[in-house]
Amino acid sequence: VFKQNIRLISEQVLHLQNVARSALDGIQNAYHPGSNPVQTESDIATLKQNLEMLSELMRQTGVGALPLLSIENPPPTEEQIMSDVTKSVEVLYARLQRNQESAGVVAKLM
Numbered sequence: 001v002f003k004q005n006i007r008l009i010s011e012q013v014l015h016l017q018n019v020a021r022s023a024l025d026g027i028q029n030a031y032h033p034g035s036n037p038v039q040t041e042s043d044i045a046t047l048k049q050n051l052e053m054l055s056e057l058m059r060q061t062g063v064g065a066l067p068l069l070s071i072e073n074p075p076p077t078e079e080q081i082m083s084d085v086t087k088s089v090e091v092l093y094a095r096l097q098r099n100q101e102s103a104g105v106v107a108k109l110m
Contacts, residue, residue, distance in 0.1 A: 005061040012054050019047045 026040030058064030076084075 002062075005063050009054070009058060009061065009063045012050070012057065016047070016050050016054060019043060019050055023047050 023040060023043035023046075026035065026037075026043055029035045030037065030040065055064070
């Protein structure tokens with residue numbers, strides 16, 4: 001059931017993105033010939049309504065407590081996370097070493 005809820009939320013988010021793009025295009029092209037302000041207004045109203053519906057759906061299903069991950073960008077693997085953490089620790093360790101060496105040089109000068 002939870003996976004179905006996540007799938008439903010993901011579909012709603014994709015639909016919401018399309019409506020938002022349409023509204024944004026209407027706003028950006030407001031002064032171009034052939035643009036329709038009524039359509040832009042309708043897109044904005046639909047966007048607001050869809051945001052409220054998505055928010056309520058996320059509250060009801062419990063999915064709202066989780067971050068939404070993009071379908072196009074899968075979450076990093078455990079190996080990627082470990083690699084990133086290892087690199088971060090190495091950088092911090094090198095910085096600490098430089099600070100200690102600098103403090104040693106200053107102490108010798110005194």
